[in-house]
Amino acid sequence: MLLRSVLLPITATSRRDLVERIVQLVLGLFLYGVALGLMVRGGIGVSPWDVLALGVSGRTGIGYGVVTNLVALVVLLLWIPLRQRVGLGTVLNALLIGPSADLTLALVPAPSSIWVGAPMFVAGLLLLAFATGLYISADFGPGPRDGLMTGLVRRTGWRVWIVRTLIEGTVLVVGFLLGGPVGVGTVLFAFGVGPLIGWFLPWMTRVRTTRSRRPSPASSR
Template identity: 40%
Template sequence: MTNTLYIRWSFFIVGLILLALGIAMTIRGELLGIGPWDVLHVGLFINFGLSIGIWSITTGLLIVLSTSLYFKRWPPIGTWLNMVLIGVFIDMFLWVLPIVANPIAEIALFILGVAVMGFGVGMYIASNIGAGPRDSLMLILIEKTGWTVKRVRTLIEIVVAVLGWLLGGPVGVGTVIIALTLGYIVHFTLPLSQKWIVQLTSK
């Protein structure tokens, strides 16, 4: 039991770190645009200040409160930790990662960032410690509609990107790439991570 819990928490924390790193990488590779949720966070930053990480936490809190009121139950501790840690890690990585001036390097950083994000999401959801606010919303919609992960996530990403664009957030071809591909990546990394956890806990 202790070993199983340790492995699950390890997947959870590493997944959050990878997700935040991937987000920061795509923001630094902004030549192609940024992810839908980050378009929203940047739009809020442009209009109201603070930081991208703080707006990530704030929007996450609003989603948590909304879904909790609707379903009349509080999410697990992992959801709260996700909400806070992702925002903190995003700001930390944005502080650490240098601004890239080379177009080829920016494109490479963006593409790698999308892949890292996909693995991060798959890993921390597979841990079953508690999905983040946005992915809790995704899982709820999957449960209610019966749609696939990739279909629901893609729909959410598109809606959020439009809202962010209306607030002045930067939308580019990279935004579309993330909206259309991240769901597909998670569709494969989630069951893969679940398989790894089962293999590690069965030893």
């Protein structure tokens, strides 16, 4: 009974639908980490949450990917008083993105100039929006940060944009004070990520809905 009140139920139209959605979820989270690694390597600034992660990493000597995971776990603890329900996507989000980002940083060298770094950041931003649409449309629950936002909106009754701005602004200020990098990329992320996700997410959702309506091999015999 307790688990039911904490965990989101996993529903699927068929076993095939479930497997395809899990693959979509894992792929989306992996690509999300790759996107973060590319934006960090770009060297022109990062998202507010990554300003915080890199600030903590610089102060403690702990790797960026590990800090990203630790921040996600701390955010999940904030879900408890908000009574947010955890899904499979929530847990995997907190566990997979950090290692994927670290792997990308290990494989992708630092750019030789801003003329290489800036396009690398833009590629990471586009990939992040695509990956976000991919894992959200898999429908296994929100990520830790998104769940914090929706939980606060539900508890306070404030508008989404107000809560989102307060969260991102607080994280950005704390990260900056810790020495995290703030630059042009931070501004590009702030103004670009929303519209890009707004384009990718409906498209991904339509694709998944169409795919889930396909008759299974057993039913087509």
